[in-house]
Amino acid sequence: xxxxxxxxxxxxxxxxxxSNIASMVDVAKVSEYAASLPxxxxxxxxxxxxxxxxxxxxxxxxxxxxxxxxxVAACSPFLHENTFRNATFQGGLNQFYFxxxxxxxxxxxxxxxxxxxxxxxxxxxxxxxxxxxxxxxxERKKVPIHPDVLVLGGGIAGIHSALTLANAGKKVYLVERxxxxxxHMAMFDKTFPTLDCAACILTPKMSAVKNHPxxxxxxxxxxxxxxxxxGSYKAKIKHKPRYIIEELxxxxxxxxxxxxxxxxxxxxxxxxxxSKRKPVYMPFPQATPQIVLIDPETCIxxxxxxxxxxxxxxxxxxxxxxxxxxxxxxxxxxxxxxxxGFKPVDARKVPYYGYGNFPGVYTALEVERLINASGPTQxxxxxxxxxxxxxxxxxxxxxxRDKHTNQWCSRVCxxxxxxxxxxxxxxTGADIYNFYIDMRTxxxxxxxxxxxxxxxxxxxxxxxxxxxxxxxxxPQRKRLIVKAEDTLIQEIIKIPVDMVVLSTGLEPREDAxxxxxxxxxxCSTEGFYIERHPKLAPVNTFTxxxxxxxxxxxxxxxxDTVAQAGAAxxxxxxxxxxxxxxxxxxxxxxxxxxxxxxxSCVPLCPYTAISYIEEKKKAFINEALCKGCGTCVxxxxxxxxxxxxxxDEEIFSEIEGILNFRNIQREMSYA
Amino acid sequence: xPNHNTEKQWTPKIVAFFCNWCTYTAAxxxxxxxxxxxxxxxxxxxxxxxxxxxxxxxxAFAKGADGVLIGGCHPGDCxxxxxxxxxxxxxxxxxxxxxxxxxxxxxxxxxxxxASEGDKVRVVVNDxxxxxxKLGPLGLPDKFKSWDxxxxxxxxxxxxxxxxxxx
Ligand SMILES: Cc1cc2nc3c(=O)[nH]c(=O)nc-3n(C[C@H](O)[C@H](O)[C@H](O)COP(=O)(O)OP(=O)(O)OC[C@H]3O[C@@H](n4cnc5c(N)ncnc54)[C@H](O)[C@@H]3O)c2cc1C
Ligand code: FES
Numbered sequence: 001x002x003x004x005x006x007x008x009x010x011x012x013x014x015x016x017x018x019s020n021i022a023s024m025v026d027v028a029k030v031s032e033y034a035a036s037l038p039x040x041x042x043x044x045x046x047x048x049x050x051x052x053x054x055x056x057x058x059x060x061x062x063x064x065x066x067x068x069x070x071x072v073a074a075c076s077p078f079l080h081e082n083t084f085r086n087a088t089f090q091g092g093l094n095q096f097y098f099x100x101x102x103x104x105x106x107x108x109x110x111x112x113x114x115x116x117x118x119x120x121x122x123x124x125x126x127x128x129x130x131x132x133x134x135x136x137x138x139e140r141k142k143v144p145i146h147p148d149v150l151v152l153g154g155g156i157a158g159i160h161s162a163l164t165l166a167n168a169g170k171k172v173y174l175v176e177r178x179x180x181x182x183x184h185m186a187m188f189d190k191t192f193p194t195l196d197c198a199a200c201i202l203t204p205k206m207s208a209v210k211n212h213p214x215x216x217x218x219x220x221x222x223x224x225x226x227x228x229x230x231g232s233y234k235a236k237i238k239h240k241p242r243y244i245i246e247e248l249x250x251x252x253x254x255x256x257x258x259x260x261x262x263x264x265x266x267x268x269x270x271x272x273x274x275s276k277r278k279p280v281y282m283p284f285p286q287a288t289p290q291i292v293l294i295d296p297e298t299c300i301x302x303x304x305x306x307x308x309x310x311x312x313x314x315x316x317x318x319x320x321x322x323x324x325x326x327x328x329x330x331x332x333x334x335x336x337x338x339x340x341g342f343k344p345v346d347a348r349k350v351p352y353y354g355y356g357n358f359p360g361v362y363t364a365l366e367v368e369r370l371i372n373a374s375g376p377t378q379x380x381x382x383x384x385x386x387x388x389x390x391x392x393x394x395x396x397x398x399x400x401r402d403k404h405t406n407q408w409c410s411r412v413c414x415x416x417x418x419x420x421x422x423x424x425x426x427x428t429g430a431d432i433y434n435f436y437i438d439m440r441t442x443x444x445x446x447x448x449x450x451x452x453x454x455x456x457x458x459x460x461x462x463x464x465x466x467x468x469x470x471x472x473x474x475p476q477r478k479r480l481i482v483k484a485e486d487t488l489i490q491e492i493i494k495i496p497v498d499m500v501v502l503s504t505g506l507e508p509r510e511d512a513x514x515x516x517x518x519x520x521x522x523c524s525t526e527g528f529y530i531e532r533h534p535k536l537a538p539v540n541t542f543t544x545x546x547x548x549x550x551x552x553x554x555x556x557x558x559x560d561t562v563a564q565a566g567a568a569x570x571x572x573x574x575x576x577x578x579x580x581x582x583x584x585x586x587x588x589x590x591x592x593x594x595x596x597x598x599x600s601c602v603p604l605c606p607y608t609a610i611s612y613i614e615e616k617k618k619a620f621i622n623e624a625l626c627k628g629c630g631t632c633v634x635x636x637x638x639x640x641x642x643x644x645x646x647x648d649e650e651i652f653s654e655i656e657g658i659l660n661f662r663n664i665q666r667e668m669s670y671a
Numbered sequence: 672x673p674n675h676n677t678e679k680q681w682t683p684k685i686v687a688f689f690c691n692w693c694t695y696t697a698a699x700x701x702x703x704x705x706x707x708x709x710x711x712x713x714x715x716x717x718x719x720x721x722x723x724x725x726x727x728x729x730x731a732f733a734k735g736a737d738g739v740l741i742g743g744c745h746p747g748d749c750x751x752x753x754x755x756x757x758x759x760x761x762x763x764x765x766x767x768x769x770x771x772x773x774x775x776x777x778x779x780x781x782x783x784x785x786a787s788e789g790d791k792v793r794v795v796v797n798d799x800x801x802x803x804x805k806l807g808p809l810g811l812p813d814k815f816k817s818w819d820x821x822x823x824x825x826x827x828x829x830x831x832x833x834x835x836x837x838x
Contacts, residue, residue, distance in 0.1 A: 076699045077716070105702025106714055110793075116682075116710040123684075123713050520750060522692070524787035534703075542692055542750075542786070586718060606752040629751035630722030634761070646717060651727055658686055658713040659734040 008133050011042040011067040012125070013058065015049035015074035017104055024108035024117040030073065033122055037129050041065050050080050055087040062091030069093075069132045073101035073125050078533065094137035096585070096645065099128040119661075127657030134649045140582035141623075145231040146334035147576050150175065152223060152515075155183020156558055157550025157565040158339035159205050164569035166214035170576060173331055174209060175237055176219045180287035181206055183341050187270065187365060189372040189379070191558055192419040193449035199286060199374070206288040219289060224328070226519055229627065230545030231334050231581045241324035243294035248319035251290030255280050258314030260307055266298045268376070272366045275376030280311050285374055294322070335545045335572045338529060339565065340515060342506040342551035345399030345406065353398065353502055354468045359384040360480050361468065361500045364416060371423045381427045381499075385478065389430050389498035393482040394421055395465045396436040400505030406526065410505035410555040414440045415449070417503045422453045424501075433459045433495055435484050443557065461495075463487045471496050506555035521546055528554045539568040544581070547571050586628035586645040592618050594640030601632040601641060683737035683803040685712045685796075688727065690720045692750035693785050694742030700789035708793040709800040712740060719743070720781075721754025725765045728779065732769070732811050738778040738803040740795070745783040755783070777802040778809060 012034040016022035027045040035043035042061050046054050049072055061067055070088045074080060077100040085095040101124045111117045147170055151162045154176030162174045174181070185191070186206075188198035209215055218237060225236035256278055264276035270284045279299035282292050294311070296302035301309060301322055312320045347355035347363050355361045360383060362370070373379040383389060394417050399405040414436065421432045439460070441450045454460060463484040471479040479496045486493050508527030509515070516523045521541040522530045529548050532540035539547045549565040550556070556564070575581060597617040602610045609625035610632060612618075621632075621641070630643040639648065689695040695716050701708065717723060720743025728739045741762065743755040762781045769779055780799055784791045 076702070078696070078699060102699075102714070105699040107710075109702040109705050110707055111710040112707050113710065120710050120713065127713065127715070517747065522696075522748075522786040525785070530786055542696070604757060606754075627751055629719035629749075629754045630717060631719060631751065631754045631757050634722050634724040635757065643718075643722065646722060648724070648726075651715060651717070651724075652730060654715050655686060655727060655731050655736075656734060658715070659684065659731065659736055661684070661735075 008039040008069060009041040009065065009067045010039045010069040010071060010129055010132060011058065011061045011065065012037075012040050012044070012071045012129065013049055013054075013073070014045045014101075014103070014121075014125070015054070015072065016045060016047045017074060017108075018047065021074070021104050021108045024111065024114050025103060025121045026114065026118045029118060030121050030125055034071075034125055034129065037126060039069070039133055040129060041067060049074050050083050055083065055090070058084070058087040059091040062088070062093060067091070067093070068097060069135065070098045071101065071125070071128045071132050072098070073103045073121065073128070075104040076102050076106070079536065096138040097132065097135050099132040099135065101125055101128045123658050123661055126660060127654045130653040130657035130660075131650050134647065134653050136644070136647070138585040138644055140585055142580045142582055143231045144580050145576055145578070146233075146332055147171065148173065148331070148333045149572055149576075150223075150233070150235050150331065150333040150336045151339060152336065153177075153183070153339035153341055153550070153552070154181030154209070154217075154219065155339060155341045155550060155561075156185045156202065156205075157341065157552075157561045158183075158337070159202075159209055160562050160565035161337045161339060161549050161569045161572075162215055163205060163208055163212065164566055165572060166212045168569075168573055169214065170573070171214050171216070173216045173218065173235075173237075173333065175221050175223060176217075177222050178283070179220045179242065179291070179293050180283045180289070181209060181217070181219060182286075182288065184365075185558060186284070186286070187272075187372070188368050189375075190419065190423060192415045193443075193445045195419070195422070203286050203288075206286065210288050217289065219291075220293065223515075223518065226336070230543075230575075230583070233333050233336060233545065235331050235333060235336070237329045237331060239327040239329065241326055242291065243296070243299075243320065243322050243324045244292055245319045245321050245324075246289070246291050248317045249291045250317065251282065251292065253282060253292065254314050254316070255292060255311035255320060256282065258310040260300060260310050266295070271369045271376045272363070274366060274369055294320075335547065335575055336519065337547045337549055337565075337568045337572060338515070338519065338521070338541075338552055339549040339568075340509055340512075340552045342555065343509050345504040345507050347398060347502045347504050349399055349405050350402075350502075352467050353395065353465070353500070354480070355502055358468070358470065358480055358500075360478065360498060361502065364413070364420060364501055364503045367420055367424070367501050371420075371427050379427065381424065383499060387498065389424075389428055391431045391433070391479075391495070391497040392424055392428070392499045392501065393433045393435060393465075393480075393495060393497040394501045394503060395468075395482070396434065396503045397464070398502040398504045399507070401437060406505055406507055408505075408526070408555070409440060410507075411440070411442075412555060412557050413503040413505055415446055415557065417501075418450050418453045418458075420501060420503075421458050422456060425456060425458070430498070431459070433461055433482070433497065435461050435463060435465045435482065437462070437464055443559070461486050461493065463493075468500055506551060509552070512552070519543065519546055521548075528552065539564055539571055544583075545575065584628065584645070586630075586643060587621070587623050587626040588628065588630065588633055588641050588643040589621055589623070590619050591640040591642055592616070594638050595619055596638045596640070598637060601636055604632050604635055681808060683711050683800060683808070684735065685738040685740055685799060685803065686731040686736045687712045687714045687740040687742060688717050688720070688723045689714050689742040690722075690744060690750070690754075691716055691718045693744035693748065694720075694782070694792070696786040697742070697784045697788050698792050700786065701792040704789050706789050706793045708796045711800045712796050719749060719751045719754035720758035721749070721751065723758055723761075725761055728765060728769075732774060732778075732809065733815065735810075735812050737806075737809045738780070738799060740799055741781045742784050742792075742795075743781070745785050748783075748785060774809065774811075775806050777806060
């Protein structure tokens with residue numbers, strides 16, 4: 001690397017990050033070394049480069065020393081690249097005359113030996129210093145942002161986000177896959193820690209969504225495609241056929257009454273299969289919107305076409321349409337909030353708890369319905385065999401904290417178990433045993449809630465349940481034995497109960513991976529969507545303009561879900577109200593002089609941004625369509641495609657910088 | 672100041688090209704989770720593994736890298752839909768070529784590491800470092816030098832021969 005005769009004047013800075021970097025990297029050594037590299041005019045180390053004084057230092061140095069380039073070695077560029085680009089800009093330079101060295105996440109935090117870590121820092125710093133000399137001034141393109149927002153999922157998260165945005169005057173499309181909004185919360189009777197009635201707090205919000213002039217509510221609909229980028233996304237929505245004309249139905253339920261099935265015969269999804277419904281049904285009394293639907297799986301018309309179609313004739317408004325087909329619609333939005341929630345772990349995954357085998361074993365969600373005044377039994381806890389339980393065992397952590405199912409703690413199960421213990425006690429007066437591994441009650445008012453309920457005479461047994469089996473000594477009562485080791489007294493105990501409640505954990509939706517691919521966001525191996533940064537960008541994704549809210553990001557309770565939903569809405573508002581968004585200039589362009597017109601780049605572009613101009617016999621890249629992956633650049637045989645920010649020269653000089661270590665080994669004299 | 676051996680042992684230098692969206696982020700995650708691994712890799716960030724030009728790899732070897740690692744998103748997960756397939760296609764061709772050049776296959780590696788697989792960064796890096804350590808230095812720059820010498824001698828001998836024949 002040659003000195004560029006004073007034209008290029010680099011300021012180099014290495015951050016101690018308190019002791020995060022400085023304890024592993026000899027920062028003084030690095031800055032001393034950097035000072036010896038070509039074109040470096042200023043080289044300093046400082047406690048916190050991202051602090052105001054750190055940034056001021058850069059700004060002043062640029063002005064005082066006529067710096068033309070800046071390199072900062074600190075944390076990951078995902079964290080502070082923008083901070084330092086901004087300081088570079090404040091100093092009077094183009095913000096892209098900056099390069100960042102990741103010496104914390106990629107170095108100080110992952111290696112054990114200070115000397116090797118320092119040596120790595122030197123290599124990385126040299127690479128950046130070589131690279132930055134090649135940087136070109138670039139401008140961020142401003143693209144206008146479409147003010148409409150798409151919210152996916154109408155659980156409490158989606159509802160809260162949608163209302164917040166709509167109240168701020170934004171148009172929101174709320175797309176819910178099920179025939180009604182409400183999500184899991186709509187199934188609960190009461191909610192911890194306040195024990196307030198779920199319906200009382202949720203139903204008003206559901207109707208507010210339905211009636212809000214700024215919200216377009218589409219239920220029984222799904223997103224099937226998303227194209228574009230932040231500011232201008234095109235979403236393709238599929239409206240599934242309800243066989244009911246939504247605009248005409250008023251929810252009078254006459255068709256349900258008129259159905260040829262006089263008795264309800266089919267498992268009711270909303271009640272977790274604990275009650276029956278007809279092929280034409282309303283999901284639950286407060287379903288929003290109040291529109292019935294027909295289930296083609298069970299309706300005689302769809303199975304044999306031999307139905308007398310009493311539903312059709314009964315409807316005075318002619319709302320029943322058995323010929324309805326799926327309908328597709330494309331909408332334009334600037335931003336998307338993903339609030340698709342969770343699903344409870346299938347209790348059958350832990351076969352020795354006997355769910356599905358022993359009628360006395362219930363999932364927590366089933367119990368939520370059983371104790372619900374509007375549930376299948378109007379809140380009376382009757383078992384599948386018609387009896388009333390006198391002893392109940394609640395098994396915590398089913399499908400959580402277990403390497404055979406899911407490793408994570410689902411965060412809400414201890415608390416909802418305590419809630420169910422209280423409610424079951426209230427409804428049945430039964431003796432209640434809680435089997436827990438540890439009681440986990442984080443959050444405001446949660447430990448107090450647990451203490452209060454524990455005093456109601458519940459029994460808490462610390463130990464994972466090993467087995468659940470029928471009590472052979474008492475075949476009459478059909479009781480079940482819950483076997484566990486009480487780890488506090490170190491004894492195996494066997495407790496006979498009439499009812500077992502399995503507190504199943506929370507896991508990602510089955511289609512989480514599919515949805516993630518469609519939206520181009522990331523999720524962890526298990527399937528919860530990943531936020532851009534756990535602390536600094538908790539509702540952002542790695543894809544600009546797409547945000548997360550609620551349990552699709554990880555298990556959480558309703559207060560946290562709502563907080564996150566509000567945060568996501570605020571992030572969206574911040575984008576919309578700015579009116580435009582600046583995008584990274586890492587797009588590619590053709591150097592026409594070099595282009596031989598071989599067309600090999602044209603089919604490579606997944607966004608069809610490259611075309612071939614016949615008159616000129618040259619390729620052409622439409623910058624508006626280019627997303628800046630650089631695949632065509634790597635493939636061009638004549639090297640005539642250039643990617644801004646990732647030019648060949650920039651990367652070659654980085655390679656050279658990394659590998660030009662021979663001459664430093666002498667300089668690195670640790671005495 | 673840290674302890675150190677005065678006799679510095681050879682350890683491999685591995686140049687890595689990580690895509691911005693998956694593998695670079697995974698390496699960040701390894702950092703945030705303090706997952707320790709061998710300090711021999713130097714990561715160059717590219718937006719997509721599809722940006723990795725075969726020339727980058729050849730250049731890295733030519734300038735003294737002992738190994739080159741490419742990290743991208745899993746098939747189907749590329750942020751740009753299919754850049755990683757393009758990368759894979761090139762990689763397979765290139766590995767044939769580098770093998771022909773006498774560069775052992777273990778020195779050139781392509782891995783799919785998603786943003787959540789911080790631990791896979793550790794596994795892959797450690798494994799690659801131990802394999803390349805076993806292979807020893809590649810020393811392509813020195814080899815180039817000796818090839819150049821050989822070439823010179825060869826050319827020289829041809830010249831002599833020609834001179835001889837002309838006489
Ligand atoms: C048994 C049980 C009891 C609980 N009790 C309490 C309690 O007392 N207090 C408390 O604070 N928390 C409780 N929780 C936790 C609570 O359920 C969650 O915090 C809350 O429901 C999360 O809301 P959400 O909107 O993120 O997800 P969800 O409620 O799951 O809603 C997501 C919505 O998105 C829809 N959807 C999914 N995929 C798509 C798609 N691709 N397109 C369109 N729509 C889609 C779903 O149909 C659903 O309507 C309990 C959980 C369980 C399992
Ligand atoms: S973005 Fe990761 S491989 Fe394309």
